[in-house]
Amino acid sequence: MKVYYFDGLPGDQRQPHESPEAIPSVPNLLSDLSIVAHHFPEVASVDELAKARSYKNRDVIIVSPDAMGDVYETKVKMFFDEHLHEDEEIRYILDGSGYFDVRSGAPGGDSERWVRIAMEAGDLIILPAGIYHRFTTDEKNYIKAMRLFQDEPKWTPLNRSAEVDTNPHRQEYLSALLKV
Ligand code: KMT
Ligand code: NI
Structure with missing residues (x-):
């Protein structure tokens, strides 16, 4: 896993940017944003974490032109729309690679910017409910997660959107963020 600021320059979303x-400190930044990151070579460690957090369901998705055919490009663009979820999001990379971009800092402030998390096999992240983020494959166009x-x-x-900005899960996330 590699974590860095997204450069914001024009060019395909799948380029490293x-x-x-x-x-200054990736561990501090991730903890300020309430993001948990691990590298687990064995799926058994994922099973343990899922059990500890009472996770009951999982699926495996392959995002690639081979697996998705004509809809691949559309799907990749959809995943890249900035969004949040009302539940936390755990992703464990089984094969291939891709980027999860997360918003750092306070909304509207100078400090709000994209942080890119480059993930590959064995990497796991937990994104908290209410954090704005987006996903894209990289130039290899293949990830199994x-x-x-x-x-x-x-x-x-x-x-x-303005409406989602006022979502209770977003508000709760922001109040935790603004405490740090
Ligand atoms: C997301 O939240 O956009 C995704 O989970 C993308 C697919 S997982 C590689
Ligand atoms: Ni998501």
């Missing part, structure tokens, strides 16, 4: 500006759900799969993305 790594800003030359270094993040396990998605874990506490209860029924409920991965409806709520795309960023």
Whole structure:
């Protein structure tokens, strides 16, 4: 896993877009944003974590032109729309690679920017409910990921809007964020 500021420059979303500006402390940044990250070579560790957090469901998704055919490009663009979920989101990468971008800092402030998390096999992240984020494959156009759900799969993305900004899950996330 590699974590860096997204450079915001034009170009395909699947390019690395790594800003030359270094993040002073990646562990501090992730913990400020309430993001948990692990590297688990064995699925058994994922099973343990899922059990500890009372996760009951999971599925495996392959995002690639081979697996998705004509809808691949559309899906990749949809995943890249800035959104949040009302539940936390656990993703464990089984094969391939891709980018999860998360919003850092307070909304509207100078500090609100995209942080890119480059993930590959064995990497796991827990994104808290209410954090704005987006996903894209990288230039290899292939990722196989396990998605874990506490209860029924409920991965409806709520795309960023004035209305979603006032969602209670967003408000709760922000109040935790603004305490740090
Ligand atoms: C998301 O939240 O956009 C996704 O889970 C993307 C698919 S998982 C690689
Ligand atoms: Ni999501």
